[in-house]
Amino acid sequence: MISHFESDARLLYTGPDWDYRLVRKAFDAIERIAVDEMGLNPYPSQVEVISSEQMLDAYSSMGMPLFYRHWSFGKHFARDEMLYRKGMTGLAYEIVINSNPCLCYIMEENTMTMQTLVMAHAAFGHSHFFRNNQLFKAWTDADSILDYLDFAKRYVSECEERYGAGEVEKILDAAHALMSHGVHRYPRRQPMNLKREMERERERRRFEEQTFSDIWRTLPKRADEDGDEDPNGDARRRSLGLPEENLLYFLEKRAPKLAHWQREILRIVRVVSQYFYPQKQTKVMNEGCATTVHYAIMNRLHETGQITDGSFMEFLHAHTNVVFQPEFDDRRFSGINPYALGFGILQDMKRICEKPTDEDRRWFPDFAGNQDALGTWKTAWAEYRDESFILQFLSPRMMREWRLFSVLDDADDDELEVEAIHDESGYREVRRALAAQYDLARHEPDIQVVDVDLTGDRRLILEHRVLDGRLLEERNTLMVLRHLANLWGYPVSLVEVDPRSEDLLNAYEDVEPDLRLA
Amino acid sequence: MVNIVDRRLNPKDKSLANRQRFIRRAKRQILDAVRDVSAKRKVTEVGHGEEQIRIPSDGLQEPSFRKDRDTGTRRHVVPGNKEYHAGDRIPRPDGGGGGRGSGGSPDGEGEDEFQFTVSRDEFLDLFFENLELPELARTQLSKVEQQGIQRAGFSVTGSPASLNLTRTMRNSLSRRLALRRPKREEILALDREIDRLERTGKDPEGLRELIRQREALTRRSRLIPYIDPIDLRFNRFVPVPRPISQAVMFCLMDVSGSMTEDMKDLAKRFFMLLYLFLERRYRHVDIVFIRHTHIAQEVDEETFFYSRETGGTLVSPALREMERVVRERYSPAEWNIYAAQASDGDNTPADNPAVVQMLEEVILPVCRYFAYIEVAEERGWESASDLWEVYEQLVAAGHPMAMRKVKKRADIFPVFQDLFTPAELRA
Numbered sequence: 001m002i003s004h005f006e007s008d009a010r011l012l013y014t015g016p017d018w019d020y021r022l023v024r025k026a027f028d029a030i031e032r033i034a035v036d037e038m039g040l041n042p043y044p045s046q047v048e049v050i051s052s053e054q055m056l057d058a059y060s061s062m063g064m065p066l067f068y069r070h071w072s073f074g075k076h077f078a079r080d081e082m083l084y085r086k087g088m089t090g091l092a093y094e095i096v097i098n099s100n101p102c103l104c105y106i107m108e109e110n111t112m113t114m115q116t117l118v119m120a121h122a123a124f125g126h127s128h129f130f131r132n133n134q135l136f137k138a139w140t141d142a143d144s145i146l147d148y149l150d151f152a153k154r155y156v157s158e159c160e161e162r163y164g165a166g167e168v169e170k171i172l173d174a175a176h177a178l179m180s181h182g183v184h185r186y187p188r189r190q191p192m193n194l195k196r197e198m199e200r201e202r203e204r205r206r207f208e209e210q211t212f213s214d215i216w217r218t219l220p221k222r223a224d225e226d227g228d229e230d231p232n233g234d235a236r237r238r239s240l241g242l243p244e245e246n247l248l249y250f251l252e253k254r255a256p257k258l259a260h261w262q263r264e265i266l267r268i269v270r271v272v273s274q275y276f277y278p279q280k281q282t283k284v285m286n287e288g289c290a291t292t293v294h295y296a297i298m299n300r301l302h303e304t305g306q307i308t309d310g311s312f313m314e315f316l317h318a319h320t321n322v323v324f325q326p327e328f329d330d331r332r333f334s335g336i337n338p339y340a341l342g343f344g345i346l347q348d349m350k351r352i353c354e355k356p357t358d359e360d361r362r363w364f365p366d367f368a369g370n371q372d373a374l375g376t377w378k379t380a381w382a383e384y385r386d387e388s389f390i391l392q393f394l395s396p397r398m399m400r401e402w403r404l405f406s407v408l409d410d411a412d413d414d415e416l417e418v419e420a421i422h423d424e425s426g427y428r429e430v431r432r433a434l435a436a437q438y439d440l441a442r443h444e445p446d447i448q449v450v451d452v453d454l455t456g457d458r459r460l461i462l463e464h465r466v467l468d469g470r471l472l473e474e475r476n477t478l479m480v481l482r483h484l485a486n487l488w489g490y491p492v493s494l495v496e497v498d499p500r501s502e503d504l505l506n507a508y509e510d511v512e513p514d515l516r517l518a
Numbered sequence: 519m520v521n522i523v524d525r526r527l528n529p530k531d532k533s534l535a536n537r538q539r540f541i542r543r544a545k546r547q548i549l550d551a552v553r554d555v556s557a558k559r560k561v562t563e564v565g566h567g568e569e570q571i572r573i574p575s576d577g578l579q580e581p582s583f584r585k586d587r588d589t590g591t592r593r594h595v596v597p598g599n600k601e602y603h604a605g606d607r608i609p610r611p612d613g614g615g616g617g618r619g620s621g622g623s624p625d626g627e628g629e630d631e632f633q634f635t636v637s638r639d640e641f642l643d644l645f646f647e648n649l650e651l652p653e654l655a656r657t658q659l660s661k662v663e664q665q666g667i668q669r670a671g672f673s674v675t676g677s678p679a680s681l682n683l684t685r686t687m688r689n690s691l692s693r694r695l696a697l698r699r700p701k702r703e704e705i706l707a708l709d710r711e712i713d714r715l716e717r718t719g720k721d722p723e724g725l726r727e728l729i730r731q732r733e734a735l736t737r738r739s740r741l742i743p744y745i746d747p748i749d750l751r752f753n754r755f756v757p758v759p760r761p762i763s764q765a766v767m768f769c770l771m772d773v774s775g776s777m778t779e780d781m782k783d784l785a786k787r788f789f790m791l792l793y794l795f796l797e798r799r800y801r802h803v804d805i806v807f808i809r810h811t812h813i814a815q816e817v818d819e820e821t822f823f824y825s826r827e828t829g830g831t832l833v834s835p836a837l838r839e840m841e842r843v844v845r846e847r848y849s850p851a852e853w854n855i856y857a858a859q860a861s862d863g864d865n866t867p868a869d870n871p872a873v874v875q876m877l878e879e880v881i882l883p884v885c886r887y888f889a890y891i892e893v894a895e896e897r898g899w900e901s902a903s904d905l906w907e908v909y910e911q912l913v914a915a916g917h918p919m920a921m922r923k924v925k926k927r928a929d930i931f932p933v934f935q936d937l938f939t940p941a942e943l944r945a
Contacts, residue, residue: 020522027520046521054525057533072580074540077533078634085635101521108526123520169539177581327598336597405599407608410591418606421599434595445583464583469590472583479581 288342
């Protein structure tokens, strides 16, 4: 009787209903486990309660709490809303923003158990990952992203007022089309400081205004300056910083006809794209990390008698749904579930750390049997992205359990070929193929600006270095090139070449700009 | 210490601005889609509730450089191998392999259609953008007033019918409490006590005292009435002028043999637009269908559009029928009356003077607007029809009347737009 009473006193909550006091109590209990016991290092959190409608709102603008306005977000909202209303999709339980403090949205409809799960998942799992992973450290600035988005939103709406919504829309349309080619893939020395970016923007403009002098325009050109001393154009290319793979960056800096505000909008889209770049490369790890953390925390809460058996069952039900992976011939199959893959690999790593088999010792001599699963996880979370993570940690046992196999799909062949399966001779190949599937560099076409015909018609020349014989999809490409030409102001050509033989595989000749954007 | 913020009360519809931008962008496609949807509906059903529409996605794609799925080689790693070994060859599954592997765009791009829901208001706004009731009708509209009555608090006088019981009884109760009017239960209790004493005959002194008390109470309750005129409160009403917010729309159509189904379809579309348009302006819109050959008859919508009649063509009976309906049911003082007539332009020439007289003397004075649509098939030659010539004179005389010719479906909306675009926007 007494022990029963004691265990009741330890319970965080009993019923399904939540209120602020309970949420706070649960958050504090989770924090004790996550920080004091597990030694995680998340950002401070801000938990925000929202309704399902607001969740849909947030969905449509890339999950960000504030964003500039564009019709495409309205389109996404219209579709999401319809799917949701028809019951074809559910809503995510949470959204978490990589910012400091880490914003964590929880929905009012959730039960108390779900709120606990969501907080463990987002405010500790994701937040730890955001704060400690190398990619995020190098590329995103959690301290000022919200300020920057606020600036971006205001800037875009000011432009709409001043230059008309239609003009701004054209620029944004074009910039969005190039968004995936608006990132620097190789980190610079220091992380970007977005606050300073904003100040520099203002300074640049002031400097231009102060130093503007119409008289320079009237100076006659000296004859010898026109002479062509650079037959190969190497110096020209060098001076333009070519080749350049960040197309938005190139246009922002070099496009001859853009107005100042148009460049600034390109810059905004580029900064946003760069901000999301690490997230695109760490879907499996990020979700794996968060799922592993919430799993550990919820188990711990149950072990210490802080949640009832009932809510633990409820948690297990939700958790099982999240990490469900249908097989390839299942009607429900739609690719590999990143939650399932990430969680699976991490749990498998734990097993290898604690109870390794001989096979594991052979494959993972570095950490098999080191009895420090948490430490091994933390290293993985900090140092890897999806591709390298899978390449490093996917074990033969896991491949057998999932019965993974690799299929070669050659467009010229009307049959598929099974290349490797989960057996001794196939492990490495399957693993390599799966890792490559998460390699953005293989996923997104490698397109670079290679030259500009400055003396002639100022044509911009792009080159797609074709990987595995996969050419660009024509309809989309023509539309993007049209956008690109509009920004550049002169014709744009694109050639597709085989990087090994330098053979020309395909070419899009001279896509002219619409004259609208003069 | 964690911050917990309740954002549920934040302004909703954060994405409204985005939605408006999207609708503006997809305007042409949405209009086409809505027009298709509306063709299948009854006149009065169009635009009710939400419309689920599918629109083609041209102009709405968000293109990006992406690799073609049909070139080169790809590798997919998928779970759930059952019988395959390395080197096995398997037939390519249909439908692009059910989204296997890395392909399949996450945002549903590549679909040729995009499906979503527009609300009634959004649809109507798009449909009637820039359209206005014609100048003429509008000025009259603002003048049209009806004496309405509106509640305006309470008064101490009034007719018994407007007595406000609640207020009155509240006053009465408080007065009775304040003046200590004896309660009925008190008197009854006293009566019982007196009765008991009388029957036992014991305490005559006490009995006398009780009787005295009883008399005092009775007197008091007679002096303080249950309801005093001072308690009475009446609902007060004041007359207010109120613009008429109801309209009736008369659809007149020639259904004689010369009107083909196509022509009727054109007419239906026009009526539909007019109905929607009026509905946006007025709180309540009635619709009256009058069909005519050489005789005219008020009918329901089904009969109006789909039953065939044979006979000669006389327009004046239809006008006379309309006049009858107006007289019986729609007093011009209370209703805004609109009329739309669709015809192929035939009329027995002998009837023309009667038509002019009816319109000038009876119909046009009570109408806000009279729209005449001549649905004509391509005849190859342009000659004005009988009615056209007659109506032209009326329009020239400055009556609230408009007329247009319509030949094919695509003409309907432009003609409608033309009829209702304010003059200053028309340039």
